[in-house]
Every structure is written in C-alpha cells, then in structure tokens.
Amino acid sequence: MAKIKSNKTNTRKDVIISKAARLFREKGYSATSMRDLAEHVGVEAASLYNHIKSKAEILQEICFKTANQFMNHITELELSDRSSINKVESILRFHISQMVNHYEEVYVMDREWKHLTDPYLSNMQSQRRSYRQRIAAIIEEGIRKGEIKDIDAPTAVLIMLHAVSGIESWHRSVKRIGSEMLEDNMVMILVEGLKK
Amino acid sequence: MAKIKSNKTNTRKDVIISKAARLFREKGYSATSMRDLAEHVGVEAASLYNHIKSKAEILQEICFKTANQFMNHITELELSDRSSINKVESILRFHISQMVNHYEEVYVMDREWKHLTDPYLSNMQSQRRSYRQRIAAIIEEGIRKGEIKDIDAPTAVLIMLHAVSGIESWHRSVKRIGSEMLEDNMVMILVEGLKK
C-alpha cells in the first residue's frame, strides 16, 4: 500500500505526469508502458487510473501545458516595441531557459507530439505551424527594416528552433560551461549569423 | 501470394528495410509493428522473417549503414587541406544533401538510435560522441587559426548538427525554395555566424 506522496503544490496527478515526462523522454511514449510508469511512481499500474484518465491524457497534458508557455511568450513579445533582432534574441533565450528549467516536458512535447491522437494531434500541428509563422513574420519584419540579412525566413526559423531543441546532448555541456554562457554562445552564433 | 518485387539493385531485404525506414520515421520504431510493416510490403508478417533476422536487425542496418556515410565523409575531409571554415561548410552541405537524398534513413538514425540494444547501442553512442568531437576539433583548429569566432566549440557543433537534422519540416520548404537555395541559406546563416 504505497501511497503517492503529494505535497501542497503537487497533486498526485502532477507527480505521475512528471515521472511520465521523464520516462517518455528516456524511452519514448510508445516504448513506455503503464507498468513501467507505475513502478517508477511506486504503485501498481491499475492505481494510476485513480488519477489519470488514460496514457494518452498524460501526453496531452505535457504537450499542451508546455506549448502554452511558448505561445504566451511570443504573444507578449509581439506586443512589445523591441527591435526585430531583439525579439529574435528574446525567443532564443526563452527557448534555452525553458529547455534548461523544464527539460523533460519540452523535450517530450518536441519529439513525441506525433503520438497524440486526433482532436489533439490536429490542434498541436496547427499550433506548431502558427508558432513558426509568427517567428517568421518577426524575421521578415527585420529583413524589411534592414536589421536582418536577406534570407529565407522559414529557413532561419528552422535553424533557430532546431538548434535550440538539441539541448538534449547538453546537460553535460551545461555542467561544463554554465547555462548563461551556453545561452550567450548560442545567441552569438545565431544572432550574428542573422544580422546584416 | 504477393511476392516482394526485387529489381537488380534492390534485394528483397532492401525493399523491406526501405519500407521500414519510412514507417520508423512516421510512427517511430516502437510504434511500428511487424504486421504494419508487412502490410506495407504487401506480405504477411511471418514472411518477413525469410529475409531479416528480427525487427531489431532492421534498425541496426539503417543506423549503421547511415552512420558509416557520415564517418567516411569526415575521415576524407580531415585528410584534405581545406581551411577550417571550409571544412565546416563541407560538413554542413554534406548533412543537407544526405538529408535531402536519404531522408528516411538519416531521420531514423537520428531519432531512433536509442532503441538499439546493447552491443549496438554502445557502439552507436561512441560513434556519435566521436563524430561530434571530430567536428569540434575542426572548429577549435579554426579558432586557433583565427578563422572562427572564439566560441565554445561543442556548442557550435550542437547548433550545426541540430539545425540541419530538423529538415523534417522541410520537404515542404524544399518544394517552396529549391534544395540548393536551402543549402545556401543555411550555410550563410551558420557559417557567417561562426566566422570571425
């Protein structure tokens, strides 16, 4: 009778989802079984269903909660009056800090969203498309204003986003160099590459 | 009794592996079943085993055949007498062309290698580590020779590799802009970002 410990801020459901995020990252959504998850939570598989509706629901919560963070950030950014190149830098820094502070969830959203099923799958697909387009719009604005090289904006977006999402291999690097220095290196390379 | 068609260059095994690469990319290794694969090949699941030893073997072949391409390229490159920044550009262009011409295999190696099992898993891990280190060495040489900005080389490697491996979202982009133009845009952004 091992009870899931729940402190004030984290409900039992939160504990399950957080452990799931870890496993989904390590082994992938499909390769992670509910028995697996249950064992890491310290409980029998059946007991998980007192707290969550299904395995799919766990993935949904991870993906959409994380996606919202990025959407909120870019919405706020669009309303600001920074320069375009400055906005790009802010996006980069936000991505890196999210990756450093919410590694598992961001990683899972990024690599496992394909396993969502259909109302959610389409929703996520269109959110991703929209997010990329909004960044592209910022870059195109920067090109028009002469702040940014005359490059293909969607290509620039892809480089930015994928460069950042590779922090998987970091966590070691982050220990080697600090996380702020990592941020500065990335910003230097990418922002300088974009600047005119 | 549907036979797998095999022309002169492609054995039946090749056909199976190529269809598998497609499915592994679309749904992931774990989420792809042998019955799934069989259906796409046009055959019953059991019949696959006349040509392959196991599901795991398919992944191994995809991963190591693809990894070899990259290893061979960088070995050849190291022996050449190009400038460092030129070597970096060559690596970038090679990655992009591999991604464009052998999309499924490269993608699968990149995202699904974690599902290899142990003699192969360790082998792949060390190949990946070594590959990154060899690129880092090239960049460090460039820094020493004053061709490249004084940045953290491993960070630069990560940016390069991950930026390129995100061509998943391309295939559309590649149709929009051409594949050479894509290459040039990437090279411009990344190489200029690295240059001193």
Added chain:
DNA sequence: ACATAATGCTAACAGTCATTTGCTCAATTT
C-alpha cells in the same frame, strides 16, 4: 522436365499492452 532453393502462407506461441472491475483499507468529514 525436374530438382532445389526462395519465398510465401496459416496457425500458433508466449508475452505484453492499456484498461476495467470489484474489492479493501485508511483518512477525512459529519
């Protein structure tokens, strides 16, 4: 035309999968 090898099929295997059911026990509320 005939032997042999290649390739296919059906049926079955022993596991594992996510999930449901029906139950118990402890904590909390009334």
Added chain:
DNA sequence: AAATTGAGCAAATGACTGTTAGCATTATGT
C-alpha cells in the same frame, strides 16, 4: 461513532506484440 471519500490492490479482459514451425507454392538452374 458513522458515513463518505480517496487511493490502493489483485485479477481479469481482449487486443496486440515479435517470432517460430510446418507446409505450400513459385522461380531458378540444369
């Protein structure tokens, strides 16, 4: 003290997993 709720468990469900065995069919080489 009694009732209600939260949270766990064991057992079972039916569907699906990779893989093997045994047999049938087709293609190939002589």
